[in-house]
Amino acid sequence: MKIISKQDFQAFVNALIQDDTLDVQGVKAKGEKFVFGPIDSATELRLDYDVTILPPKKYFLPQYETMMVFDIATGTARTPALDKKKVIVGVHPYDLVAIQQMDKYFLDTNVDDVYLAKRKNSLLIGMTPMKASETAFYGDLMKDAGQPDLHFDLMLTDLGDSYAVLPGTPDGAQLLARAVTRDAHPQDVEATKAAQKEAMGKAIRGLKVGPKGWHSLLTTNYESNVWKEQAEKCLACGSCTLVCPTCFCYDVNDEVGLDLNSGVRTRTWDGCLLRDFTKVAPGEIFREDIVERYRHRINRKGKYLPDALGFVACVGCGRCSSACIPDIADPLNLINKLAESTMDTIPDADVSHVPEISDLDIIASDSLYIPRTATIRRMMKLTEKETFFEIGLDDGQPLGHQPGQFVEVSIFGVGEAPISVSSPPGGNTFQLVVRNVGDLTNKLHSLSEGDKIGIRGPFGTGFDTAAMKGKNLLFIGGGLGIVPMRSLIKYVVNNRQHYGKVMILYGCRDPTELLFKDEIAQWENMEDVEMHKTVDTCAEGETWNGQIGVITTIMPLVTFDPLNTYAIVVGPPIMYRFVNRDLLNMGMPPENIIVSLERRMKCGVGKCGHCQINGVYVCKEGPVFNYKDIIDQPEAFS
Amino acid sequence: MSEKPRVAFFDFASCEGCQLQVVNLEEALLDVLALVDIVSFREAMKEHSDDYDIAIIEGSITRPIDVERIKKIREQASILITIGACAHLGGVQRLGNQWTPEENKAEVYERHPGSEITKGDDNPFFAQPRHRAVSEVVKVDATIPGCPIDSQEFAKVLIALLTGKKLPIPDYPVCVECKKNENICVFELGGFCMGPVARAGCGAPCPTHGGECEACRGYVDHPHTQAHAEVLKKYGLSPDEIMTKRTMYNYRDHEDKEEGSQ
DSSP states (O other), rough: EEEEEHHHHHHHHHHHHOOOTTTEEEEEEEETEEEEESSSSSSGGGOOOOSSSSSSGGSSOOEEEEEEEEEEETTTOOOOOOSEEEEEEEEOOOHHHHHHHHHHHHHHHSSOOOHHHHHHHHEEEEEEEEEOOTTOHHHHHTTTTOOOOOOOOOEEEOSSSSSEEEEEEEEHHHHHHTOOOOEHHHHHHHHHHHHHHHHHHHHHHOOOHHHHHHHHHHTTTTTTTHHHHHHTOOOOHHHHSSSSSSOOOOEEEEETTTTTEEEEEEEEOOTTTTTGGOOTTTBBTOSSSSSHHHHHHHIIIIIHHHHHSBBBOOOOOOOHHHHHHTOOHHHHHHHHHHHHHOSSSSOOOBBSSSSOOTTOOOOSSSSSSSSSEEEEEEEOOOSEEEEEEEEETTTTTOOOOOTOOOEEEEEETTTTEEEEEEEOOSSSEEEEEEEESSHHHHHHHHTTOOOOOEEEEEEBBOOOHHHTTTSSOOOEGGGHHHHHHHHHHHHHTTGGOOOEEEEEEEESSGGGGGHHHHHHHHHHHOTTEEEEEEESSOOOOOOSSSSSSSSGGGGGGGGOOOOGGEEEEEEEEHHHHHHHHHHHHTOOOGGGGEOOOOOSSSSSOOOOOTTTTEEHHHHHBBBEEHHHEEEEEESSSS | OOSSOOOEEOBBBBBSSSHHHHHTTTTHHHHHHOOOEEEEEETTOSSSOOOEEEEEEEEEOSSHHHHHHHHHHHHOEEEEEEHOOOOOEEGGGGGGGOOOOOHHIIIIIISSTTTTTOOTTTTTTTOOOOOOOGTSSOSSEEEOOOOOOHHHHHHHHHHHHTHHHHHHHHSSSHHHHHHTTTOOOTTTTTOOOOOTTTBOOOOHHHHHTTOOOOOTTTBSSOOOHHHHHHHHHHTTOOOHHHHHHHHHHHOOOOOOOSSSSS
């Protein structure tokens, strides 16, 4: 530890500002409040601040960020060049913890190269808080965390007329070498420890259940009235999530210039409190009720992220409660309210809000977001709304997918959409069937054979073909559900000897919506495949050689041993409720039912947050699920 | 593009500030001209043509002759876009719908000295005016909200129309953009803000520059008006003041139900 006089510290900061290779950012005043912003002179710094309006996450995941710059005519994209290295002065420990969480979130799996580049291009100078805001409770949270390692390059503690400075990294030590300092005496070290302890003590507001107990508290209270009471006052304005240092959800948009050729793909802060957050192209909103959104925010913090990444995603900064005008966002209040209504003792989970420090020296192998160029080899209109596409990657590589996986189809200037792969694995091309429902799919329908598109993926978890070996297979597809299901049916038909009885039930609204007519006829003619099809309605004069009625009406047509059969169920949300109920009634155990679910899979790689079903990222853990694994997620089939 | 679409601007009851915002595109306006032919734009050119594909409308529909005129425009235009709060919502002038035309006429033209020159029933500019949004009279294909509109948003909407994309008008409240701008909340500064229920897309310029949001872009599709009213009450507004605050740009005279629903 070193000691630097306040005068020398000012000289040090001013020298950094003069350094043309650095961009010095720090805490400064904005009216009566504080913000992180560019610093022109050391005198502008306000290291006596309590909290900033926005957390420093804006440096690594900016409010509005260019992910790539594209050119429509050439179909090319590149990641934008980095700015100067940032030195961020005055980051409080709770925000350091939040950055540690962010590192884990963006770098643990599927390394986010856009994030990593910004993160590595910065130095963090921490600061022991001298004041705490009225709403802060990081002192409460720290009680469950013990003495965790915090990641900083330098850590400052105010000792009156000087700062104690602790280097946390070689980069920090190198930076500090530019300053005039002296070695710390034992009494300086003691004074620093005392100041740090005092700082934590100032942010204690009486949290009744620490982070270790949140998971269990939230599980017990999922249906509590507290959610409804609080949500009634909620404006659904999203402020709590926007100012939160541990809310990372984002939206992705393409913006095209007036030349209609050059443009940028951007990501902007989004929030789960906003109504459109879960909206998919056909219009369905999966968390339409404000209570569901209000509850999701806290559950993500106290339960879902602990499950997924092992940390509680709240750092006690208090920003959400100061930003919330109806005053219902405070996690401490909410946890205390839930604790009051819970009679049981809350068991502790082995979790805290401080994850271990991530290694920033990893190399991101490929861009997570820049798509590969591909060519439409074949197009065929299947129905009024659906078109079949056969696609080849321009690098000549096979897609390498499993049945049930999906790709993100990208068209620069329009955007991306998740589309299920409809062909079985193998071959140098793959097939998609796309319904024209949104901007991307609309544009896709206007393209021709030979046109270029972008592909990311394959993503997600597909069907477990190995587990199905030796079993009977009962396929139950509704509407577009046949599209992902076809990748498995064709795989099974090609490897017919490995499976028992194969039964296919397929239903759609009316005969005009029937997909893959020729293939269905083939399946119907196969000796070792039992195929039944049905339509909800059939207009007069229309030819139809199948059944009439909803899909559940043809389920009694097949007989099978429920214990030795896998049912693969894919269809619209409403279908699962009835089909799965009937399967369970027939004696089929939940673990023999396989479903594929649709949500808003915007990024495809578990980052943007839109596709979550409670704590489950559909884009990573799904879209194919074993019913047993998802049945307990209340949002899955609601 | 084979032939550039032909665009004509029309103004109804308004201050023409939204058309000025289009002119304010300055150099970018030249890029717009590479995409479309502007055949009628009173604020920027002398020429006029009635042969157009896209009609851009500013202003509220006020008098019977306006109704005739907008219907004619609708017949000619394959795409009709409204710009600004007057065309989108009826504008602040819609507040006049609270009183009868006679009361308004007396207030504006008769009760004050010097107004006698316009007195009389033969004044053609005062034929029973009722202020309405354009969409209440004819079908509208696209709306660019705001008082005034944002130049950049105008360009974005044009690009979206020309590239067949969904319009980039968000359905989240102004708070979202205000927070992104790292503003101190208007309520914390002692003001009263419509931001929590108002439709964003403007970039929250009013709160950012010391003002309050007046919801000039209308409300989000599902505003939490009840929760918002509670907040206004909590911060000290009387029911009358809440009503005044709400109705400045969003006066509803044609329906009894509460604007928006939870």
